[in-house]
Structure formats: C-alpha cells, structure tokens
Amino acid sequence: xxxxxxxxxxxxxxxxxxxxxxxxxxxxxxxxxxxxxxxxxxxxxxxxxxxxxxxxxxxxxxxxxxxxxxxxxxxxxxxxxxxxxxxxxxxxxxxxxxxxxxxxxxxxxxxxxxxxxxxxxxxxxxxxxxxxxxxxxxxxxxxxxxxxxxxxxxxxxxxxxxxxxxxxxxxxxxxxxxxxxxxxxxxxxxxxxxxxxxxxxxxxxxxxxxxxxxxxxxxxxxxxxxxxxxxxxxxxxxxxxxxx
Amino acid sequence: xxxxxxxxxxxxxxxxxxxxxxxxxxxxxxxxxxxxxxxxxxxxxxxxxxxxxxxxxxxxxxxxxxxxxxxxxxxxxxxxxxxxxxxxxxxxxxxxxxxxxxxxxxxxxxxxxxxxxxxxxxxxxxxxxxxxxxxxxxxxxxxxxxxxxxxxxxxxxxxxxxxxxxxxxxxxxxxxxxxxxxxxxxxxxxxxxxxxxxxxxxxxxxxxxxxxxxxxxxxxxxxxxxxxxxxxxxxxxxxxxxxx
DNA sequence: CCTGGTTTCGATAATCCATCGAAACTGAGC
DNA sequence: GCTCAGTTTCGATGGATTATCGAAACCAGG
Numbered sequence: 001x002x003x004x005x006x007x008x009x010x011x012x013x014x015x016x017x018x019x020x021x022x023x024x025x026x027x028x029x030x031x032x033x034x035x036x037x038x039x040x041x042x043x044x045x046x047x048x049x050x051x052x053x054x055x056x057x058x059x060x061x062x063x064x065x066x067x068x069x070x071x072x073x074x075x076x077x078x079x080x081x082x083x084x085x086x087x088x089x090x091x092x093x094x095x096x097x098x099x100x101x102x103x104x105x106x107x108x109x110x111x112x113x114x115x116x117x118x119x120x121x122x123x124x125x126x127x128x129x130x131x132x133x134x135x136x137x138x139x140x141x142x143x144x145x146x147x148x149x150x151x152x153x154x155x156x157x158x159x160x161x162x163x164x165x166x167x168x169x170x171x172x173x174x175x176x177x178x179x180x181x182x183x184x185x186x187x188x189x190x191x192x193x194x195x196x197x198x199x200x201x202x203x204x205x206x207x208x209x210x211x212x213x214x215x216x217x218x219x220x221x222x223x224x225x226x227x228x229x230x231x232x233x234x235x236x237x238x239x240x241x242x243x244x
Numbered sequence: 245x246x247x248x249x250x251x252x253x254x255x256x257x258x259x260x261x262x263x264x265x266x267x268x269x270x271x272x273x274x275x276x277x278x279x280x281x282x283x284x285x286x287x288x289x290x291x292x293x294x295x296x297x298x299x300x301x302x303x304x305x306x307x308x309x310x311x312x313x314x315x316x317x318x319x320x321x322x323x324x325x326x327x328x329x330x331x332x333x334x335x336x337x338x339x340x341x342x343x344x345x346x347x348x349x350x351x352x353x354x355x356x357x358x359x360x361x362x363x364x365x366x367x368x369x370x371x372x373x374x375x376x377x378x379x380x381x382x383x384x385x386x387x388x389x390x391x392x393x394x395x396x397x398x399x400x401x402x403x404x405x406x407x408x409x410x411x412x413x414x415x416x417x418x419x420x421x422x423x424x425x426x427x428x429x430x431x432x433x434x435x436x437x438x439x440x441x442x443x444x445x446x447x448x449x450x451x452x453x454x455x456x457x458x459x460x461x462x463x464x465x466x467x468x469x470x471x472x473x474x475x476x477x478x479x480x481x482x483x484x485x486x487x488x
Numbered sequence: 489c490c491t492g493g494t495t496t497c498g499a500t501a502a503t504c505c506a507t508c509g510a511a512a513c514t515g516a517g518c
Numbered sequence: 519g520c521t522c523a524g525t526t527t528c529g530a531t532g533g534a535t536t537a538t539c540g541a542a543a544c545c546a547g548g
Binding site: 052053055056130132133135136139140173175176179180182183185186187188189190191192193194196197201205206209210212213214215216217218219220221222225 | 296297299300374376377379380383384417419420423424426427429430431432433434435436437438440441445449450453454456457458459460461462463464465466469
C-alpha cells in the first residue's frame, strides 16, 4: 500500500518551482491542467469572491469553476481559510513593493506619501474581490493569516516612517506617526466600503482625491499641495508585481 | 384549530409600543422575559458578534445566550440577516442625529465637520461589534437592509452638504462634495480595520486625529486647524440616542 | 508487468440555517 | 370552572456546506 507520506496534501505551497507536477488521476471533466493547478483555483476563487462575496462562495462552486470536484480542493488547501490566505498573500505584495520603492527613490516625503495613497487606492479598487472582507476573516484567525498580518505590519511601519520623515523635515504637522499610518491604511481600505456598491466610478480620480485629502491633512502649508501633487505624478516607480 | 393568522411571526417589529406582550409557552430555562424579548436577543447577538464575528456566531449560540432554543429565534426574525438588520438600524441613528444637530446648530462648517468625524469615529469604536462586518453583509442583500442603506445615504448627503458649504464659504478647497463625503465616511469606518485588532487604544485621541486629518485636508489655510479644533470642542449638541 | 508516488473522486460525518407542526401557557367570555 | 382563541416556545427534520477518509485512476521507472 502506498503510504510513505504521512500526509499527501501539499505541505505549505511549494509553488511551481518545487514540484515538477506529476500526473495523477484525471479530472472527471476530462480537462488537463496548464501550469500550476493552484493558479486556476485561485483565479476562480478570486472572481467568485468578487461576485458573491467570500461567505457567499462555496468550496463546491470554486471547484466546479476550476474544473474539478469539491473534495479535490482539499488536496491543495486544508481549509477554506488557507485558500483565502493564499489569495491575499499575493495581493499584499503590490503596496508593499510600492512603499519600498518610493522610500528608496527620489522625491520629497510628501510626494512619496501622495503617490503611495494614490496607487494603493487604485490597486485595491482593481482587486477582483473586496479586501476588507478578507481582512475581517483574517482578524478572526491570526495564525492562519500570519503572512497577511506580517506584511500588513511591515507596510504600516513603512508608512509610519514616511510620516515621521515628513514631520522631521518640517513639511508635516507634528502628529503621532504610528496612529497616522494606521489611519492612512484604514482610509485607503475604507474606499472599498462604497466603491463596490452601485455603479463604479473611475478609480484614478478617487485615488487622487484620497491622496489629496490625506497629504493635505498633514501638510503645514496647504498651498504646497498643488506642487506635491505635481511631483507625485513624476515619481518613477520600477515596475513591480501586478496582481492578476 | 387556531389558524386565523396566516403568519404567526411578527410582521416587521412593532416594538414595545404596539403589542402588549401576551404570554405563551414558558421557556425551557424557566426564566421570564423582562420588557421586549427582542431587546434581550439583540443584546446577546450584539455581544457575540463582537466576540466571535457575525459569521462565527450561530443562531443556536444567540438563542442559548438569550435564554431560549434555536428555533424560537425565528419567531422574532425570519432570517439571520433580519436580526442583523435590526441591530444596525439602531446603531445608525447615532451619527444621523449628530449630523442633523450639527447642521442645524451654530458653528463654522469646518468645526461642524470636525466634530462630526470626531464623534462618529468614537461612536463606531464604542459599538460592541465591527460595523464593517455588517456593512459587507448589507452590501450582498440590499433589500433586506433597505433601512440601513437609506440611513447611510441620508448621512452621506448631509456630509456632502457640509463639504459644499465649506467650499462655498471659501474655507475648504474646491473638491467634489459627493466624492469627499464618501471618503470621509469610509475613513471613519476604516478605523475599525485596526482598532479591533490587538490592544485597544483610547478612542478619543483617535477621533481627534482622524478629524484633524480630514478637516486639515480640506482647509485652504492649514493654520486655521487649531482654531477649528478649539471651536469644534465647544459646539453644543443636544443629547441624542445613545446606543446600548 | 509490477511498484511507488501523484492527483482526483465518492461516500460520509458534523454543523448550521430554516421550516413545520405541535405543545404549553394566559386571559376573556360564558 | 371550562372552553376557546391567541401568543410564545420547542422538538423534529430537511437541505446546504465544510472537511475527512479511503480508494480509484493515472504515470514513470525498473
């Protein structure tokens, strides 16, 4: 009896790099898999989460959309939350890369923050699903979403560093950098509370408006906002990972 | 056979005013009800939602906490969502009353908005549960949560009116009032994304910081912020409904 | 052709939401 | 006091969903 492996499930997500994808029992649909099977599953889940919400999407539905049966999903993900965690882990990379690139590059602190908020808002609007829905699930399961929280903490610290720089330089009002960073991230995410209901507005003006509000709220000289906005648009950010 | 009433369930929530609360079959726990039974159920649900999340709270658990069995809840609420809707309908009254009172009262527009954001943030932090969780559920069921959306739209229009006034008076930058109102509400709610994870900070400084950021982001002359903050604190708002 | 490893699936247990019909009580009228 | 109508609660149960277990179906190598 083949029972060498105590648990045949994938350990933690080796990705397409590790396992050379050996063949197993064919799917009942007859279709063959292109590349990593996980990609197809996550793509299906991502779309369905956006259409019916995370809780409104059953594992059975995801499986069908991905071309297999419900129990087969549990070969790749031990629990539904694990699937969700894999999804946000990818989504989180975008703003993290953006913040790092901005901090490492040129530009005034105010322009950096402006650009970050602008692009972060747009990126969240472009996600197929509502990040806040996942955020709530992650809050109930800190261990299962350890990667999510780690990345979010890193992001928060980077934003706090930006705010602190702005204060030291005399551009920003003296504020609590930690509290402000949290508020900024919350504001970016708060856009999703209304963006996904009713007809959708264009994302770019939204990002600009939010960035104006946030940076304008920190600047000591409000007149500088026009210049900051102009500079923000000129900042060059090396192309990072684009989700989906 | 007693079958005059086609549907014995409560029609829509007549409240304690209508029905004189007649007695029925006693509860298996033996306890008697004080006042409206709905109050006890909502109180139990409210607490449990805060502790384990809405989806993490079963109807059975709510029933047990309220002193009865699971099917009995369906005498008062036809679906779980109906129970949730009844809960937020109460919570929404607070900021709505606040905005109306501020608009009707004295004070500069900037101070009114500052005071609103401040108190709204604090009110949301004080809620036993996370309003955003409910917000997401409401988004998937617009008809079941018609009251929620109606009140939220009213609130949004009131804030937009504040913003428009500020622009006309020359205190605020010329911004899209509609878009700004949405962003402000989203920012208030976005605080909940981090407030409820880990150790909780004091709510009042948070409300102040968010109000500073929002109003500061709209003011043409950033120096005015100190005065606005001072005036905001002096505004008198007639005591409204306090939730729980 | 046999063996070991990979991938998929059918059957199934457990849990939760929601419904149905009946039980258990009160109060009013006779 | 007794019956009847109305109110409130409950037990039993169906349907849906998550997750597990063990076996089936395939491939590559000896």
